[in-house]
Amino acid sequence: MKKILFNIIILLPLLASAQQDTFTIKGQVGNLNAPARAYLIYQLGANQVLDSAAINNGSFSISGGLLFPVQATVVIDEKGVGIAKLDTSADHLVFYLEKGEIGLSSPDRVAKAEITGSKINDDNKILTTQLKSVQDRARAIARTAENAPAEKQTSADFQNNMQAQLKVLQKEDEGILKDFIKVHPDSYLSLMALSSLGGPSANPAELQQLYNGLGEQVKATEQARLLKISIESIQATAIGAYAPDFTQNDVNGNPVKLSSFRGKYVLLDFWASWCGPCRQENPNVVRAYNKYKSKNFTVLGVSLDRPTGKAEWLAAIKSDGLTWTQVSDLKFWDNEAAGMYFVRSIPQNFLIDPNGKIIARNLRGEDLENKLAELFGKI
Numbered sequence: 001m002k003k004i005l006f007n008i009i010i011l012l013p014l015l016a017s018a019q020q021d022t023f024t025i026k027g028q029v030g031n032l033n034a035p036a037r038a039y040l041i042y043q044l045g046a047n048q049v050l051d052s053a054a055i056n057n058g059s060f061s062i063s064g065g066l067l068f069p070v071q072a073t074v075v076i077d078e079k080g081v082g083i084a085k086l087d088t089s090a091d092h093l094v095f096y097l098e099k100g101e102i103g104l105s106s107p108d109r110v111a112k113a114e115i116t117g118s119k120i121n122d123d124n125k126i127l128t129t130q131l132k133s134v135q136d137r138a139r140a141i142a143r144t145a146e147n148a149p150a151e152k153q154t155s156a157d158f159q160n161n162m163q164a165q166l167k168v169l170q171k172e173d174e175g176i177l178k179d180f181i182k183v184h185p186d187s188y189l190s191l192m193a194l195s196s197l198g199g200p201s202a203n204p205a206e207l208q209q210l211y212n213g214l215g216e217q218v219k220a221t222e223q224a225r226l227l228k229i230s231i232e233s234i235q236a237t238a239i240g241a242y243a244p245d246f247t248q249n250d251v252n253g254n255p256v257k258l259s260s261f262r263g264k265y266v267l268l269d270f271w272a273s274w275c276g277p278c279r280q281e282n283p284n285v286v287r288a289y290n291k292y293k294s295k296n297f298t299v300l301g302v303s304l305d306r307p308t309g310k311a312e313w314l315a316a317i318k319s320d321g322l323t324w325t326q327v328s329d330l331k332f333w334d335n336e337a338a339g340m341y342f343v344r345s346i347p348q349n350f351l352i353d354p355n356g357k358i359i360a361r362n363l364r365g366e367d368l369e370n371k372l373a374e375l376f377g378k379i
Contacts, residue, residue: 020044020065021099027060027074028105029091029113035080038062038110042072042097050083068223069120069188072097076110096120098188123189127180134173141165156283160365178210186215191224198230204238207231237341239361243268243352246337248302248327251314256327258300258337259356265297265375267368268350270335270343272304273316278347281364282320288368289324295376296354303328304335304346 027038036055040062041048053060055076075083076091093110095102098120106113115121145153145162152158177197181190194210208231211219218224236244247257258268269285271278289299301322305313307330317326329335335343341350351360351371363371373379 020067022063022065023097023099024061024063024101025074025097026101026103027055027062027110027113028103029055029058029060029076029110030106030108031058032076032078033057037077037080039075039077039083040064040072041075042066043070052083066097066099068221069096069098069192071095074104074110096124096189120187120189123184123187126184127176127189127193130176130180131173134169134176138166138169141169156287159280160284163365178206181210182213185213186218188218188221190214191218191221191227195227198227198234202234204231204235234342237350237358237361239358241358242356243350243358244340245356246340248329248337250325250327251317256300256325258352261298261300261352262356263296263354265295265354265372266352267297267299267363268341268352269299269301270304270338270341270346270348271301272346273309273312274305275346279316279320281347282322284365284368286321288372291369291379292372292376295372297372297376299324301326302335302337303330304332304338304343305330306332 025040029038032055034054034056037052038055038060039050039052041050042064043049044065045067049064051062051064053062072095074093074095075086077083077086078091091109091111093104093113095104095115096118098118100117102118102121103116104110104113105116115125141162148158174197177193181193184190191214194207194214197210198207211224211228211231214224219228235241243258245257245259247255250256258266267285267288271282273279285299289297299322301317301324303313303326305328309332310330313326313328313330316322327337329337341348347364348362349364349368350358351363353359360371
């Protein structure tokens with residue numbers, strides 16, 4: 001049986017030795033009795049905590065410490081078989097854990113529990129309602145993709161169409177989060193929402209403006225201070241900034257410097273042979289390169305392949321028809337160029353003008369061709 005996968009996402013890792021707040025979960029789930037048990041799973045710094053309590057006459061209580069509000073999961077083990085033997089059908093609830101006493105109450109299943117005594121969960125209820133329509137439509141698109149014939153799924157046109165639909169929803173999702181942050185500046189959930197907006201295509205100036213609008217108590221937290229540093233750090237690769245220079249070896253071991261392409265438009269493309277979405281995107285890059293390579297445009301690929309993955313890297317280059325310059329230090333996620341550009345997910349790219357200035361980021365699918373057509377004219 002599939003084991004339950006609890007993806008507890010924390011805002012930023014902190015040392016477990018830092019000052020801790022205390023919490024208590026008071027639960028009431030029907031009339032369950034021994035051997036029924038309630039499990040609580042949450043993150044404490046770099047460590048995942050698993051705690052549990054017996055359920056008597058439907059009641060249970062779990063207390064502990066935490067560094068700052070985090071997502072947590074309560075799982076009800078009705079037969080007392082142990083959490084390792086539970087699958088995804090087990091009764092469970094994902095909620096936010098914060099200091100103080102939080103009540104969970106339901107006449108039958110904890111999944112339907114009413115949460116009381118917690119402002120962040122009250123705020124999350126508002127935000128979840130606002131996001132529901134977007135999430136429902138995203139699930140519908142995902143089902144369409146999954147149910148499509150295999151040959152259609154591998155079609156570049158089909159993938160670009162799915163990507164375009166999801167991009168529209170992503171914009172809508174981001175708009176809802178931004179509005180929530182502005183309307184709820186004193187909510188810790190706004191800090192979490194702001195952190196989630198700091199993805200590959202984030203606009204640092206906009207993030208800074210949203211950060212500045214947070215309430216003073218929220219900005220006084222350690223997590224807000226660290227987020228502020230992160231926002232300031234990505235200014236180095238924002239649109240309008242000069243692309244940080246670096247040197248890495250090509251497939252033959254020859255050093256290649258980014259600045260050696262000065263005078264051309266360069267798509268700096270971060271990818272890897274093991275990255276499925278990267279390989280799916282490669283046909284779009286190939287098509288754009290072949291169409292505009294005579295127009296003072298080129299691509300510089302930077303691979304995040306593993307130290308033992310050179311053979312796979314070279315095979316992917318050949319298989320995908322990547323005829324432009326490819327470099328890598330084969331350090332996986334520790335790739336030094338990726339670190340300079342704050343790459344935390346791939347594929348990711350930066351379009352650099354002949355003067356070395358970043359003029360666009362994360363151009364995928366039709367967006368890449370549209371931008372190049374804007375620069376060079378349609379071909």
